[in-house]
Amino acid sequence: MRYSRAFRILLVYILQLFLMVNMSSQNLSNTYLDSLGYEELLTKFNKYSGDSINLESIARMYLRKARKEGDTIKMARGYDRLARIFKPKVNLIFADSVISLTMKHNHITYPAMGYILKGYNYRLIKDAVNASKNYKKADSIAQIRKNLQQQVHIMQNLISEKITWGNKEDALSLQHSRDRIIKSKTYFNNIKKSTRVNAHIDIKQLYINELLNSNINYIFCHLNLRNYDSTRLYIDKTKELLKEYNWVEKNHYENWIDEVLMELFYYESDYNNSIIQAKKLLDKESRLEPHSRMNVNLFKGLSLIRTGQRKLGITYLKKSDSTVIANEIQLLPNDRKLLVVLKEYYRSIGDAENHISYLNRIVEVDSAMMINYKYFEPNMIRNFETPQLLLEKETLISSLKYRNRKSKILNLGFIFLLLISLLLLVYYIQRQQLYKRRFDKLMQQNETSNYNSSNQYAYELSPEVINNILLKMEGFERSKTFLNHEITLQSLAKLFETNANYLSRVINAKIGKNFSQYINDLRIDYAMTGIRSDKKLRKYTIKAIAEECGYKNAESFSKAFYKRNGIYPSYYIKKLNKADQKN
Template sequence: MNQFKYFIILLFTVPAFATYQFDKINTDTISNEKPQKKDLKKLSYDDLHDLYFNNVGNPKKQMVYTNMYMAKAQSENNNIRKAKANYQIALLYYKTNTKKAIMYLDSVIKYSQNTGDRSFPVAAYCEKADFLKKQFKFKEAMANYNEAEKIALKTNIDYYYKVREYIGITKSEDLGEYNEALDIYKECYNYYKNKDFRSLKYAQDYQSIIFGLADCFKSLQNTDSTTYYNKLGYRESEITQNEEYKYLFVLNEGANQVIGKNYKTGLDSIKKALPKMIKYDNIGNVLAAYFYLGKGYDGVGKKTIAAENFIKVDSIYKSKKEISTEFIDGYPYLISYYKNLGDKENQLEWIMTYMTIDSTLQKNYKELNKLIHKEYDTPHLLSEKEDLIISLNDDKVKTYWGLGILFLTTIGVGTFGIYQYHLKKKYRSRFEKIIKEKITINSNEIKEKEIESTGIAEELVNAILEKLNSFENKKEYLEPNITVQVLSTAFDTNSKYVSKIVNVYKGKTFIQYINDLRIEYAISQLQENKILRKYTIHALGLEFGFNSAESFSSAFYKKAGLKPTYFIKELDCSINN
């Protein structure tokens, strides 16, 4: 489980503080506005240092202050100040550019070597080691810790024990050398026991060592000793009001209970601690929480939830590119889980992921081999991987035709489904429009220019329009077999006159005019008379003057924009709702 480490810069340069907190500088002396170079030149190293850390999160401002710090150091040819300026620049690249950060740390080491400074080059060696660990370069990391250890022993004994702790963390969490790490933690524990271990200066260091002891005993399966130190750490963190460490001990004890197969107790503790780890952005221990949740849920037989938590562990690893050997057991679990489900593709994916981690750890620190081959050694993984690939290829050959047919069918069904969806949407819109606004087809307004354009005498036009109005009001258009000749004979006039007047004043052909009248009436009657809605389409056609179901449906669609069957169905649904 990951121990919490705060920035070394604060331990080495501002030992009275454990977070980014500094006394506010005199605002009469230094303005909050962006200072001019001539103003910055008047400031001391301490003022520039404080301004740098007061502007964490604003790298542009920080660079202004550190550049002035560097310029001041160069003008005075002060090597230790040059080292501290380079250290500040390195911190700016902490999360964005590891290569540049290490380059500036090397400059810190160069300028501060043999200066006797209490902070440097020890801080630079430790930060560099931390970067190297993230790249799985454990040998190089240990070499840098050892250099820091040798120098701190001569320059600052407090820092010496911090470096010793970092070596213990590396041996425990990264190298699996738990007994060696335990000896280092005991050495540090004895040192802090003789200090004022509840003071601001030593409280967190002391609690961190207690956690290291508890975590080492947990890894050695010594659950009783683990519980003892978790309780001790919990009590100390409560006394000093250190909430993050308090819940770190809760999490560690939860993991210890899971290892001891007290799954319910363990799961309860982990669930209490996880939100706090998220709150403090303690990514390493968020990962630990998900891992032991996976172990716990597996213990109570909830294998799917266990797999979900192991997958969360992997997602954090892929995002942060950090994982310790303690947490890689989730990969064999996922391989077996998907194997039992018969899911060959996911099984192969987790084998590949596990082998990638395996090869990375082997490449950078071969002694780790013994730790990562518990359930799956490399030859076994390679064999299983090849078998799965062959099996999947066979399955693919067998299913290519099936997939092709399925694809074409899916495309066809999908296209038809989309077409039907849009058609229904269009029909629904038209239906709602019909219900809201009554369709009107009559237009008996007489326009002068239209009268003139017919070439028919005004008196005759008015007489025919009046007869058409009577024809509509009496609903004579419902009679079957109405033609322009039949109507002109009834009007005692020329069929050409009737046709011309309908064209001009109704804006449509005679057949369209008759059909629209019938459909408008059909729509109103279908809304009012529920018995009509039970008729067949053929019967409805006859009811409204049509000779067949097809001619009725066609006329209805041309006028309303939808089929009569759909209109009737929607009417029934809207009334029932």
């Protein structure tokens, strides 16, 4: 739970002094405004709250009149009103004008109001150090001038700062002092006197509002001090007081109490009730302010994780963080665990990118926190883990770089293998297409005579010798003697009762081949004819077919088949089987 009351208290404090009623109307003319007196201009300013154009016109007219008369306090009131209209950086300039004009004046409101306005605007831009410095200056002046309302308002902000950034026991002690002032008769009478007659403010409800704020301060102090019994005591007191309260921000007070109970259940390890309380708040999520949505999702996520529902819990933590980012919420010390838990989650699942992202955010948040701790509570700085976090970040980045290099090498290797695979695929497809053309050509070829009709020889032999050898070759082919894997030129010449020289010359001259080619062609022709006509033979292994055709092994058969036909016997068989299936 974050402490947002200080921002709302300024609104209530101003309500004590002025009537603030939103109006929508046409722009007020300078002629008309010039006709009004100071009190009428202030009344108009209060009535046109939220209408920045008319507010500026009214404030500048008030300032112009005061300058003409040389009235320093009225000039300060003009700058005071201008310091409430614009963005913080512009408001700060006008607040400085309030201070410089009234620094030497002994006035009950100024220059303390100038410092209050500066403190408020510094808080809006998340500069807690300068906010505190200005509130302290305002407090010292308010005490001298005995302005109780200013003192109470300033103490409210100082309590908030101390409980967030400083010594929590000191914050509780300061709250005791504030509570005593509020419950004094002097303070109640002071409210009556300082409230404008025409403001139409319910003094009783205004006072109950102050008592509610006092109880809330106690709740916040005791919760942060882990005084859970005291926290519950003041929660009960606040609930009773709310029954009498029917004024501004009642819904906010009720939601705030529910939010405190959600956190209290979590700190007491009653995680199921913490989840129930969170659900109750999220059911009216549209009415929750961004920092409350962030906080409710945070504690629901943490409680779910504690009950073993890690995945669902992380989902709520991510919702909480999304609210932080979308609304640029400043993370306070109690909110830091949101980033720590998410960092550890991403570390556990090996998500290095998000792990580093949350490490960076923690270091960034810690750096901002250390500026505040250095001012409010220097001893807290030693509790920060920034060096360890930076070391963890560097280690993780080094590991990630190594993994990225390794991944890059693997990716390059994969790309190389993919390229090789593609090249092989292209080669395979082209080769298959080539085989198919060669197969089709083989299927279209008609059987032709192996013998050359030419009778011209490189070396003259007698016709009787040639005819005798050719007749015996025909018998050799018909008898399939070439299937004998032991046949040689010498053994065949001996079988033909001639010499090897004559046989070689006839084969070469008449057939146009050497002996080895002649035998291989006979065997391959035999194999092709057999494979084409005999489906059973196709079921044989290549080794078995090779042996059937006169080869000693499958390798020499496949090489000879490929050399003759340009395709391998396995492809030839495959295509024949496919052709049969189609038919």
